[in-house]
Structure formats: C-alpha cells, structure tokens
C-alpha cells in the first residue's frame with residue numbers, strides 16, 4: 437500500500453501516514469489491545485464504501501443504492517455467526533464502547549444498576565466509570581479481584597450481587613490475564629435476576645478460535661472489539677439471542693449511532709473471513725503460548741505477575757515487589773525509547789495513580805502476527821527486563837534498541 441496519491445495532494449498527512457507505517461514496522465507493538473491487520477483488511481477499509489450512507493440494516497435501509505452495502509454487511513454477519521456461533525450479530529457498532537452502550541440502551545433505563553469490575557482491577561471505562569456515560573447515566577457498583585490470588589473474586593461477586601441487586605452484571609475485562617468463568621458469573625446473574633453482559637473485547641479472537649471458553653449461549657449479551665485478538669480492523673460487535681435482536685439493533689441504530697461505517701464493516705467481513713481459515717486457530721494458540729513464555733521468563737527474572745501467570749494473550753506485571761521505586765510510566769517511556777511499545781497499567785491494590793501506575797501490561801497478539809514464537813518472546817522478556825531494571829540507563833536502552841532493530845528487520849511487517 438502506498439500513499440502516493442495522498443502525497444500529491446497533502447504531503448503533511450502523507451508524512452504522518454508513512455511515519456506511522458515506519459513506526460509500526462520498526463517497533464514491537466506490545467499494547468495488549470493492538471494488532472496488525474492484513475493489507476486486505478486495510479484495502480477494504482479504504483474502499484468507496486466510506487462514501488455510502490446505509491442507515492438501517494440489510495434489506496431495510498433508509499437510503500437507496502445499498503445493494504453492495506447489504507452484501508458486505510450480510511457477509512460480516514454470516515461470518516461472525518459462524519465464528520462465534522451466535523444467533524444474532526450486529527456488526528455496526530463503531531467501537532467496543534459503543535457496543536456496550538448498545539446493550540445498556542437495549543435493556544436498561546437511566547438509573548438502573550450495573551455491577552462491574554473495578555477499573556484498577558482490570559475493568560473498562562465503559563463498564564461504568566464516572567468519567568464515562570455509563571457511570572453518569574446508571575448506578576454503578578464494582579467488584580474486585582481477590583487481593584491474594586489476582587483472580588476474580590467470584591464469591592465476593594455473588595455476595596455483592598445479592599446485596600446490590602443489579603440489573604446487569606458485566607464480565608470481560610481490559611487487563612485480566614486469566615480465563616474468565618462466564619458460567620459461574622451467569623449463575624450469579626441468574627440468582628440476582630440480572631442480565632449478564634460478557635464484554636470479550638480483548639479475547640474476541642481467542643474465543644473465536646476456541647482457545648478461551650465462550651460466553652456465547654451463556655451470557656445474555658456478548659460484546660467485542662474487532663481489532664485486538666482478531667484482526668478485522670477497528671470496531672465493535674454485539675451478539676445475542678434472537679429474543680433480544682430487535683432491541684439491540686434499535687439501540688445501535690437509531691438509538692446511539694447514525695449511518696454505519698460501511699468501509700469498516702467491509703474490513704470486519706474480510707477479517708472475519710480470514711479468521712475462519714484454520715490457520716487462525718494456530719495463530720490464537722501461538723498468541724497464548726507466547727504470552728505464557730513471556731510471562732514465565734519475566735518471572736524467572738524475579739518480576740511479579742498479577743495472578744502469578746497468564747491464560748490468555750497478556751501479562752500484567754506489578755513492579756512494586758521487585759522494583760518498588762520504579763513506576764510503570766518510567767518503564768513505558770524507557771521501553772518506547774528502545775522500540776518496545778507497551779503501556780503502564782494500574783494493578784490490583786494500586787498505591788500510585790492511574791496516570792503513573794505501578795504496573796505494565798504486555799500483550800502478544802501483534803508480535804504473534806509478525807511471526808514471533810516462544811523463543812523470540814522469551815528474548816523479548818529479557819529485553820524488557822533489562823530496561824525495567826535500569827530505565828534511566830541510556831546505554832542499556834540503546835543496546836536493547838539495537839536488538840529491537842534486528843528483530844524488526846527479521847520479522848517484517850508492512851511493505
């Protein structure tokens with residue numbers, strides 16, 4: 437893909453686009469929510485469908501000329517149904533947050549009660565943080581992970597639900613390294629006569645590939661991102677049983693969105709098609725194996741992993757036990773200088789702030805897309821550790837940066 441046409445008309449934007457491609461090629465993307473889509477997905481996303489208004493749903497649009505918009509949306513829906521086994525799928529949410537908004541709007545009234553995981557314990561803003569609409573429109577209480585084990589405190593959640601009497605319980609998380617027991621949370625939701633929304637934003641691809649338990653057919657609603665562990669371009673998705681289909685669709689359009697981003701829906705269709713290829717299962721398995729290898733090696737260096745390991749695509753490192761004076765932000769910045777891009781993250785029992793937390797979160801979806809295996813991830817863990825141990829040492833950062841240059845040359849990405 438070239439930006440020659442953009443360059444002719446708008447060199448400033450072309451510089452930024454080429455800069456970003458070079459940045460992705462030349463660094464290791466370890467933000468757990470990021471991945472690299474195929475050229476085919478990017479081509480679909482930059483198609484003429486960006487020009488098309490298609491308010492409504494396939495076969496029932498408010499505008500003419502929607503035959504090809506219908507084609508791509510139907511393909512995206514059919515493929516999603518095949519991937520996740522869902523009865524009903526809405527592929528129009530512009531993002532994971534909007535998918536969650538769609539579910540809330542479908543079944544909650546303002547003032548209704550949400551019970552969700554605390555943000556500093558791995559939850560997400562759209563699960564009811566005061567800075568997000570969900571925290572402003574609904575009454576929210578939050579459950580936590582067990583302070584000792586780092587696993588969801590399922591018993592505490594059940595007690596909390598009995599006490600709080602929520603209208604909806606949200607499971608699925610942003611920074612939780614362990615398998616989620618959706619069935620157990622469903623039992624709690626049933627006992628509380630509450631809906632259950634399983635937000636699988638992070639593990640959408642792992643669930644599709646069968647390497648994480650699926651909440652589809654268990655929870656009332658399942659939302660997801662289409663750009664994290666699955667490579668279908670930025671966006672969101674909602675899955676539910678047929679009985680909620682009309683309410684969910686109405687909550688997305690006209691409830692909270694206007695015309696769908698049909699070029700992104702086309703990207704989703706292409707990315708879902710790629711994920712139906714048997715190779716995708718191997719990719720998802722490798723992503724998890726890589727995260728385990730990364731985590732094991734970080735532990736061998738003496739770093740503390742929240743929950744003592746990982747079952748999925750990410751590890752969460754609590755820096756406090758091994759490096760009490762080092763903040764996640766300092767490590768994030770030093771690693772970025774070395775070409776390893778991950779993020780500082782709060783950890784359960786956080787004693788600093790969300791802006792300068794005590795942990796780092798590292799994911800393997802993007803490295804796995806580049807072809808990294810367990811050995812390569814163990815080496816990346818060594819590089820991360822070198823910087824964690826000496827974030828202010830420019831020589832160490834430069835040496836790690838040199839090795840990152842070699843690795844990014846070896847594991848090529850975009851032409």
Ligand SMILES: Cc1ncc(COP(=O)(O)O)c(C=O)c1O
Pocket residue numbers: 469530531532533534559560562608609610611635636637638661671672
């Ligand atoms: C659990 C969870 N839900 C929702 C989202 C929101 O996704 P988006 O950024 O597409 O709105 C995220 C993003 O990381 C997430 O981790």
